[in-house]
Amino acid sequence: MSLTLYEHPFASYCWKVLIALYERDVPCERAQIDDDADRARLAELWPMASIPVLVDDVAEIALPESTVIVEYLDRRGDAPPLIPADPDAALRARLWDRVIDGRVQTPMQKIVLDNLRPEGTGDRHGVEEARAALDLIYPVLDRQLRGSDWLAGPEFTLADAAAAPGLFYARAVRRWDEEDLTDLTRYYEALTARPTVTRVIDEARPFREFFPLPWPDHMD
Ligand SMILES: N[C@@H](CCC(=O)N[C@@H](CS)C(=O)NCC(=O)O)C(=O)O
16 A cells, blocks of 8 residues: 555545545545644654645655645546546636635634634634635635536536535534525535545544534534
């Protein structure tokens, strides 16, 4: 086995890579990052010690950054790549992956992580801005999804692997109007019913105690 993924099943950016592994049926060892000692060991591979990190023993590389890892995994296996071969389709997949990370994942993380700050050091204004950022992007995604099965077009791509964790956790902290944004709601339902996405949701389920807020009733 030449690939090892350093990850945690509850971590949203790790989901992006796990979905890619499952979609493309790429064999990979998993090393769970649980505590400070694990993070310290990870820092020897990648000084920022963020997860995910993919190590390829044969190529002797350690790759951080979920998007870059998904691109690397496209070299493995026979399944269709998550960054399509067609250059225009590839551009769309990369664009919507960036939009999700910057405008969904980032504000979602801001809202979640604010609850882990020491008492009295919360950033109320920053959290309000993050909520407003989510309210701004939801209708944009709804419009993008009008008449389209997946976020970047007719095929499931990198953008959808990013959107699955992004929207899952964003919906836990800031729901969109599901009656009004019907295309986003339809997409979310299709996304979370996809077997590879259902699998990461299920694998993360035992770790919900790590969520620093009560797990919302509206979330399966
Ligand atoms: N841009 C990075 C973000 C990774 C990230 O934020 N990972 C979180 C877990 S979901 C983490 O490790 N946070 C702790 C840290 O960055 O120190 C990626 O796409 O991989």
